[in-house]
Amino acid sequence: MIELVDVWRTYDVGAEKLHALAGVQETIDTGEHVAIMGPSGSGKSTLLNVIGCLDRPTAGSYRLNGREVAGLGEDELARVRREEIGYVFQSHHLVERLDAVANVELPMTFAGVARSERRPRAMEALIEVRLQDRASHRPSELSGGQRQRVAIARATILRPRVLLADEPTGNLDRTSGEQVLDLLGGLNAGGITLLVVTHDVEVARRAQRVLILEDGRIVHRCAGRDLTSLADALGSAARAPADLSG
Amino acid sequence: MSALDALRLAATALLGRRWRSVLSLVGLSIGVTAVVLLTALGAGAQDFVERQFRSLGTDVLAIVPGKVETSGALPGFGGVPNDLTLADAAALRDRVAGVRSAAPLVIGNDTVASGARSRQVVVIGATAEYRGVREFELRAGTFLPEGEWARGKPVVVLGSKLARELFPDRAAVGARVRVGAWRLRVVGTIASQGVHFGIDMDQVVFVPTSMALRMFDRSSLNRVALRVLPGADADRVSDAVTELLVERHSEEDFTITTPDAIMETTGRIVGMLSLAVAGIAAISMVVAGIGIMNVMLVSVSERTAEIGLLKAVGAAPRQILGVFLAEALALSFAGGAIGIGAGLLGARVLAALYPAIAGDPPAWALAASFALALFVGTLFGVLPARRAVQLDPVAALAKR
Ligand SMILES: Nc1ncnc2c1ncn2[C@@H]1O[C@H](COP(=O)(O)OP(=O)(O)OP(=O)(O)O)[C@@H](O)[C@H]1O
Ligand SMILES: [Mg+2]
Numbered sequence: 001m002i003e004l005v006d007v008w009r010t011y012d013v014g015a016e017k018l019h020a021l022a023g024v025q026e027t028i029d030t031g032e033h034v035a036i037m038g039p040s041g042s043g044k045s046t047l048l049n050v051i052g053c054l055d056r057p058t059a060g061s062y063r064l065n066g067r068e069v070a071g072l073g074e075d076e077l078a079r080v081r082r083e084e085i086g087y088v089f090q091s092h093h094l095v096e097r098l099d100a101v102a103n104v105e106l107p108m109t110f111a112g113v114a115r116s117e118r119r120p121r122a123m124e125a126l127i128e129v130r131l132q133d134r135a136s137h138r139p140s141e142l143s144g145g146q147r148q149r150v151a152i153a154r155a156t157i158l159r160p161r162v163l164l165a166d167e168p169t170g171n172l173d174r175t176s177g178e179q180v181l182d183l184l185g186g187l188n189a190g191g192i193t194l195l196v197v198t199h200d201v202e203v204a205r206r207a208q209r210v211l212i213l214e215d216g217r218i219v220h221r222c223a224g225r226d227l228t229s230l231a232d233a234l235g236s237a238a239r240a241p242a243d244l245s246g
Numbered sequence: 247m248s249a250l251d252a253l254r255l256a257a258t259a260l261l262g263r264r265w266r267s268v269l270s271l272v273g274l275s276i277g278v279t280a281v282v283l284l285t286a287l288g289a290g291a292q293d294f295v296e297r298q299f300r301s302l303g304t305d306v307l308a309i310v311p312g313k314v315e316t317s318g319a320l321p322g323f324g325g326v327p328n329d330l331t332l333a334d335a336a337a338l339r340d341r342v343a344g345v346r347s348a349a350p351l352v353i354g355n356d357t358v359a360s361g362a363r364s365r366q367v368v369v370i371g372a373t374a375e376y377r378g379v380r381e382f383e384l385r386a387g388t389f390l391p392e393g394e395w396a397r398g399k400p401v402v403v404l405g406s407k408l409a410r411e412l413f414p415d416r417a418a419v420g421a422r423v424r425v426g427a428w429r430l431r432v433v434g435t436i437a438s439q440g441v442h443f444g445i446d447m448d449q450v451v452f453v454p455t456s457m458a459l460r461m462f463d464r465s466s467l468n469r470v471a472l473r474v475l476p477g478a479d480a481d482r483v484s485d486a487v488t489e490l491l492v493e494r495h496s497e498e499d500f501t502i503t504t505p506d507a508i509m510e511t512t513g514r515i516v517g518m519l520s521l522a523v524a525g526i527a528a529i530s531m532v533v534a535g536i537g538i539m540n541v542m543l544v545s546v547s548e549r550t551a552e553i554g555l556l557k558a559v560g561a562a563p564r565q566i567l568g569v570f571l572a573e574a575l576a577l578s579f580a581g582g583a584i585g586i587g588a589g590l591l592g593a594r595v596l597a598a599l600y601p602a603i604a605g606d607p608p609a610w611a612l613a614a615s616f617a618l619a620l621f622v623g624t625l626f627g628v629l630p631a632r633r634a635v636q637l638d639p640v641a642a643l644a645k646r
Binding site: 049052054055056074075078079081082083087089093095096097098102106107109110111112115154155158 | 248258263552555559561564643
């Protein structure tokens with residue numbers, strides 16, 4: 001369970017203060033599938049980063065599974081990132097010098113999984129994303145969709161309870177995008193909490209709930225299936241995502 | 247994460263950036279090589295100087311006119327010293343016990359010429375006894391004739407190179423040369439001896455001492471070189487020499503250089519050289535260190551994004567530092583080893599090319615340069631990484 005209470009993330013830009021998040025208030029239950037939408041610069045990535053413990057809120061409280069994250073030290077944060085959260089970036093962020101299977105092994109290395117266990121587990125994960133025959137390919141030798149699937153395998157290898165994806169299909173064509181979304185959907189069906197940032201209404205429609213951000217605030221909440229009608233009903237917030245791309 | 251895991255990750259990082267790794271290796275090993283080679287050269291130079299002083303003979307006393315005070319005052323201060331004469335030298339030879347040979351020496355400059363060829367050379371006035379003081383080989387003919395102290399036959403002995411240059415196509419012995427205004431007959435040439443205390447012994451001429459005195463219109467010898475008998479105590483001989491000369495001059499207006507004094511000077515000069523060598527080594531180590539630092543700094547700033555990613559997948563700061571430490575250690579270890587290998591090889595090559603000044607690099611230089619490579623490599627590999635590790639993953643990932 002993710003509980004955000006009046007979360008702010010403020011940047012000092014010169015003399016000015018820029019509020020990337022300005023009082024976000026939200027609770028996301030375990031197992032939910034939530035899409036986050038909003039115009040470019042509205043704070044979607046910032047929100048996801050805060051939830052993923054890749055960034056710290058400037059003010060407010062963030063409780064993950066009942067535990068306040070703000071007070072955690074570096075080592076505990078590392079443990080939370082490792083065990084409770086999986087992160088899929090828009091630009092996959094695979095390590096180029098490692099092949100696909102080694103990239104998937106990486107989190108296990110830091111988690112202290114025995115060496116003999118890592119390779120078989122990574123191979124299994126690659127089978128789940130149907131890339132077993134690309135195990136020894138470098139990221140540059142994979143297509144965009146394949147890279148993103150390797151990234152998903154890496155993000156989920158330690159069986160986290162929360163999976164965060166920042167525009168996972170942003171760089172993909174429709175077919176590879178759908179493969180990735182099906183994978184994510186399958187993981188969610190298996191019980192993982194899934195948060196997806198997207199500009200794509202089709203992607204957001206798959207979610208149970210949609211949060212719409214503007215200027216660092218959640219301005220609308222609705223169910224995924226209601227999204228088309230909402231787009232008509234909404235003002236700038238819903239129009240913008242359709243026009244803009246990240 | 248085990249040390250082996252850290253090493254494996256480090257290895258992929260090093261191999262992944264093969265070019266940069268090679269550059270760092272080269273930078274590191276050049277620094278170490280420089281230290282090894284320079285100290286080898288320094289050690290060779292030290293050896294060389296020491297050998298030169300030793301070749302003077304530890305059983306040779308030199309008596310020069312004028313008193314050198316231990317305070318460093320100028321010789322002759324408080325009165326013009328008496329001449330050191332041939333008669334003084336003869337008295338030393340005949341009346342001091344424990345003297346094996348004594349040679350009265352006069353040193354000057356003049357031209358030596360044969361036909362159209364001429365050279366400006368150092369002219370040494372000596373006697374046959376000089377070969378008993380400093381042993382050296384003849385190439386041809388004889389050295390200066392025995393028993394010619396007072397008269398000084400018009401004969402000359404040439405250094406080997408000079409003989410070749412003056413007489414490129416015929417034997418020098420028996421020929422005549424002009425030394426200054428004097429026509430002298432060549433009676434011998436000496437074998438090659440090289441440079442000795444700044445005088446190229448292959449380019450000198452020896453003439454009888456009394457001839458040299460006339461040649462340079464002098465009454466005083468420049469020095470008397472005196473070799474003690476094997477087993478004789480050089481200090482006692484020195485005391486006897488002092489006594490005799492004081493009796494003859496009625497004052498102590500001369501200076502005796504004993505082997506002890508020579509060894510003391512040698513020690514001072516060698517000490518200076520050691521200091522210079524250490525200084526050179528320190529400078530090249532600093533240069534090497536800066537090189538390593540640059541490579542490591544660049545490497546870390548290039549990899550800040552990767553550090554962010556490792557943090558995002560749950561690596562603890564200590565684990566990431568472990569990877570960087572392993573990487574820096576592997577690199578510096580290899581660089582240090584290659585540098586030492588190359589340095590030793592280079593020293594060998596130098597020894598083959600220039601045997602006179604070749605030396606072995608001292609053990610402390612090997613140890614210190616290797617330790618420095620490890621220390622600097624590790625420090626500058628890990629320190630910048632420490633900063634990157636403290637960034638939040640988003641901040642690190644944003645850096646490219
Ligand atoms: N490191 C930073 N320093 C200063 N301002 C920042 C920084 N990172 C983000 N911002 C600002 O915070 C705001 C929110 O950024 P964020 O990346 O969360 O937007 P986004 O909704 O993900 O946009 P997009 O759809 O383009 O990805 C933006 O106005 C951005 O300029
Ligand atoms: Mg974004």
